[in-house]
Amino acid sequence: MNRATLTLLALLLICALSLVAAQQRARKLFIAQERAQIEERKLNQDWLRLEYEQRNLSKSARIRDVALKQLRMSPISPERTLYLKEAK
Amino acid sequence: MRPVGFSTSPNLVLRLPMWRSRLMLFLLFFVFMLLLIRAFWIQGPGNAFYEAKGIRGTQRELELPASRGKILDRNGQVIATSLEAKSVIAYNDTVPDDLAADKVKKLASLLQMSESELRKKLSEDRKQIFLKRQVEPAVAQQIKQLEIPGIGLNNEYRRFYPEGEAMAHVVGFTNVEDRGQEGMELSRENELAGHPGQRRVVVDRLGRVVDEMAILQLPQNGKDLNLSIDSKIQYLAYNAVKDAVEKHHAKAGGAVVLDTQTGEILALANYPSYNPNDRKYLTGEQLRNRVLTDTFEPGSTMKPFTIAIALEKGAIKPDSNMVIGAKYLIGPKPITDTHPYDSLTVAQVIQKSSNIGTAKIAMNNLSAEEMWDFYTAVGFGQAPKIGFPGAVAGTVHPFKKWMPTDQARIAFGYGISASLFQVARAYTVFARDGELVPLTIERSPEFKPGTRVLSAKTAIEMRTMLETVTEPGGTAIKAQAEGFRVGGKTGTAHKLVGKGYGNKYRAYFAGLAPISAPRIVVAVMIDEPTGGSHYGGDVAAPVFSTIVSETLNTLNVLPDSKVKQMVLQDKNPDEIRTANVQTQHVVLKR
Numbered sequence: 001m002n003r004a005t006l007t008l009l010a011l012l013l014i015c016a017l018s019l020v021a022a023q024q025r026a027r028k029l030f031i032a033q034e035r036a037q038i039e040e041r042k043l044n045q046d047w048l049r050l051e052y053e054q055r056n057l058s059k060s061a062r063i064r065d066v067a068l069k070q071l072r073m074s075p076i077s078p079e080r081t082l083y084l085k086e087a088k
Numbered sequence: 089m090r091p092v093g094f095s096t097s098p099n100l101v102l103r104l105p106m107w108r109s110r111l112m113l114f115l116l117f118f119v120f121m122l123l124l125i126r127a128f129w130i131q132g133p134g135n136a137f138y139e140a141k142g143i144r145g146t147q148r149e150l151e152l153p154a155s156r157g158k159i160l161d162r163n164g165q166v167i168a169t170s171l172e173a174k175s176v177i178a179y180n181d182t183v184p185d186d187l188a189a190d191k192v193k194k195l196a197s198l199l200q201m202s203e204s205e206l207r208k209k210l211s212e213d214r215k216q217i218f219l220k221r222q223v224e225p226a227v228a229q230q231i232k233q234l235e236i237p238g239i240g241l242n243n244e245y246r247r248f249y250p251e252g253e254a255m256a257h258v259v260g261f262t263n264v265e266d267r268g269q270e271g272m273e274l275s276r277e278n279e280l281a282g283h284p285g286q287r288r289v290v291v292d293r294l295g296r297v298v299d300e301m302a303i304l305q306l307p308q309n310g311k312d313l314n315l316s317i318d319s320k321i322q323y324l325a326y327n328a329v330k331d332a333v334e335k336h337h338a339k340a341g342g343a344v345v346l347d348t349q350t351g352e353i354l355a356l357a358n359y360p361s362y363n364p365n366d367r368k369y370l371t372g373e374q375l376r377n378r379v380l381t382d383t384f385e386p387g388s389t390m391k392p393f394t395i396a397i398a399l400e401k402g403a404i405k406p407d408s409n410m411v412i413g414a415k416y417l418i419g420p421k422p423i424t425d426t427h428p429y430d431s432l433t434v435a436q437v438i439q440k441s442s443n444i445g446t447a448k449i450a451m452n453n454l455s456a457e458e459m460w461d462f463y464t465a466v467g468f469g470q471a472p473k474i475g476f477p478g479a480v481a482g483t484v485h486p487f488k489k490w491m492p493t494d495q496a497r498i499a500f501g502y503g504i505s506a507s508l509f510q511v512a513r514a515y516t517v518f519a520r521d522g523e524l525v526p527l528t529i530e531r532s533p534e535f536k537p538g539t540r541v542l543s544a545k546t547a548i549e550m551r552t553m554l555e556t557v558t559e560p561g562g563t564a565i566k567a568q569a570e571g572f573r574v575g576g577k578t579g580t581a582h583k584l585v586g587k588g589y590g591n592k593y594r595a596y597f598a599g600l601a602p603i604s605a606p607r608i609v610v611a612v613m614i615d616e617p618t619g620g621s622h623y624g625g626d627v628a629a630p631v632f633s634t635i636v637s638e639t640l641n642t643l644n645v646l647p648d649s650k651v652k653q654m655v656l657q658d659k660n661p662d663e664i665r666t667a668n669v670q671t672q673h674v675v676l677k678r
Binding site: 030 | 165172641647
């Protein structure tokens, strides 16, 4: 075997090994990407859930209930309201 | 004789027959050829089958979930949203047949089904099968921890409605497939629906995704929908109707609140209602959106329209005097009033809600065609185009078929039918100085030009008359709202039972406020009130009053009637304005 053949063989081996390494890397990155996407979806869902919970806490029925019973407030009426006009 | 060598005895010579070796050669060649052909077949023409088999084991098509759009109210508050729920799927070719009994038992209990039922599902000859849908996230997590090969979780969405009963008829609900079934969920299905995508992935033995082959279709999320409804006003309208229905032991009730400037529907309440979050109650009577789908004879709420035509023609004036009497004989049955009057002015006909007066105005001054034209122009007999499922048109029979007795009765609202929504819409004519406003249920807070059907003069005259209805001497003093001048018309209609009128009533009130510059139109209907009075002025007018005062306060409308101020008569508003918040409090309290 001459030198050229040996060099080519070595190159072939390096290529083969780097292919394996690249595939491994691609797979790792893919898994990381999948994880990130799942995380993104999860965070998105968390946000929606929090928005829903906030809405649940701020819904008219609850506010009315808390205002009337816990805070002992009464509905506004014009006779107890002072209307201010915006300054021009 | 040929000499025979010692070492070459002919008897010792073994000679294989040629045919045997040839046969062997042929057989070997034949078998190799068979193998070659088979190999060629597998690699070439027959490849698809094996490729498919290979893909079946390692590749899978997964759905990329797309969420349904949210429904928001006019202030951006969520009134319908989709949250993630999991569906449990079994890939039956991957689930091992000898699955441990305790795992089956655990899975069955998590899925709330019997073991035999689960085993039956797992042995079905299908590639994949839904074991359960819309599973709570916590339960889904436990199923995942069982680590059963071939049992996968898919993302799904479940719809939640934070406003519950109060908003149920407006938003409607979706089915388990996330498709709209009622209300806006149904009518705006195309915009709201998300379109899931699909991707092909490579999975390992445990069903984990290890590589992505291709995205076959990108997912498309649904669009959000902004409604014109104000959840606060909706809630107070719903509550007012609910209280009245309970107080008067009525069968049902409804109310609608319209913004006269923008044509937006601010509230559309119905009672009895249902909780759209609970699938158990999604059938039956309570699903009916009575405001839009029930028609009734509008009764006295029709009178202002009849009289407006005569005013517009110049045939009468608000102060024209007319003879009323106890009976008006026309057709087989005389027309009567609840309280008989000798004479009334036109304005008083409205204020006292006189059937005879209205019938006489119609018969003496108007043709059937003129009446039909005007009723149609203000929207009676046509389904409102607001994109709501099941909105009805009501009936206004062709004027050519009207007998004189029909004409007289139609003049005060019998013999035609309309939904409460149509009545409310028609009242925008008086609120908008003679223009009929196009209505919308989607948020669009800009001023809308309307179609002119009356002169501004007639509309304003009618408004003044409508205000007298709520003043002493009128039929609806209980419609008065604190701080605001209001106007409107009561209605009490006998309900048609079978072929005649029975002993059941509907009470309504339709009106507008504040009179000086009308901002809202409110129409209220209470069906079959039984406890005590059944008159519109007693049953529906107080609901109107509550809704009007709370709505106008919510919309920050300045009061237009004189109110006795309980606070700060002697304070200079400038002093308050310039004070900081805490001092303002003190100033207001003093």
